Amino acid sequence: MTRTTWTSWPSREALSGTSRTRPRRVITWSVRAALLTAMLWGTFSGGRFGPWEIVLGLVGVLGCAFAAWAFFRTSLEHRLWPSLGLLALLMLAAFGAQQAGADLPALILWCGSAVAAPERLPLTAGLPATAVALGAYAAVNTDGWFSTAMSTAGLSLAGYVLRLDAEARGNAQRLLAQERAARAAEAETAALNERARIAREIHDVLAHSLSAQLVHLEAARLLIEREPAGEFRDQVLERVVAARSMAREGLAETRQALSALRGEVSQVEDFLRQLMAAEPTQVSVAGERRTLTAEASQTVGGWRRRP
Structure with a gap:
């Protein structure tokens, strides 16, 4: 020992x-x-x-x-x-x-x-x-000395055998708990990998398409502004500007969803700053700083952009 x-x-x-x-x-x-x-x-x-x-x-x-x-x-x-x-x-x-x-x-x-x-x-x-x-x-x-000696030896061994048995059962329970934790971590890792794969596919397809759409809409706006002033020009320019705004908001929401899929978190102050930039608002922040989860960040971000 x-x-x-x-x-x-x-x-x-x-x-x-x-x-x-x-x-x-x-x-x-x-x-x-x-x-x-x-x-x-x-x-x-x-x-x-x-x-x-x-x-x-x-x-x-x-x-x-x-x-x-x-x-x-x-x-x-x-x-x-x-x-x-x-x-x-x-x-x-x-x-x-x-x-x-x-x-x-x-x-x-x-x-x-x-x-x-x-x-x-x-x-x-x-x-x-x-x-x-x-x-x-x-x-x-x-009792006689022989039976006393045998019972004494048996009691001595009994305590140690019970100790070994309890230790074996305790080790088995601990290994089982570790195995369950490892399986849970493996399942969580697999879920994160799948979410990361989906995020990459969305980024490669949808985000790039929205970015290209923004570029074309901005180019269309610049071309329309060069045309002579008129009612038709103003209507077309208004539609192009509205489409550009919707594309920009869609790109922001897509990036927000991608952040949630990747498991990234955002601070509450970030949303408050965006809200202050969009609306004439005065905000006072007090208390302990807390971090939002990815799902909560997406929910708050969606509420902020809700008309």
Whole structure:
């Protein structure tokens, strides 16, 4: 193992459990509920404890459940010292339960702490905590030395195996998210390329045609202005000037549409300046400067040119 392996936390994807399937989560919570029920029944059903002792025991169980939940939250947030403090609190609760004669809850707390420490903490902190929990478990276990050694080794491996399993699922979830992001980026790139191709075709055909039309209309206007004044000349000149204005506006709208297709953005001030140039208007701009999207730019530009 490298130094990073010993000191690094499990990923948040692994600790959160979001990568677990729903049936697996249902099975996990069902097993926990069954163990809790069996522990409570095995502890308090023998008549060894009085009513007040049972009440105190239930309060202790609720406190341990809250401490375990808090340990899961702090370890998910990668907070080492609060996690170690909560783990130590659970071990102290196990010691208190063992002193009170509740051996089964004490064993469950010690074994759970031994498994959870390497699963959810950096190994440099989790392995010593596991050693303390398993040492306490071995000290109070009444089985033979061989079964105690085997169960201790099994619990030690269980936490690390669960850690590896959670890391594998977290990595798979992270890779899946990266693959989805890559596919979305690829689709967006393909859409932008297609829009750029359409913009080039429009520019090559329509924009050039409008530009050529403007040149011819301007030439026609200059030729008509050289003719002698008259009603027919004025009418023709008016039509040519109107056609030139419409062609210029069409070219501007085409360029605006091309900018939108290319994904280019325009500032609000640009439209305000164009509006001020077209109409005798006084405009005061205040506040934070914002950038319009390409679609919004085209909409504002179209509204500005609307008669």
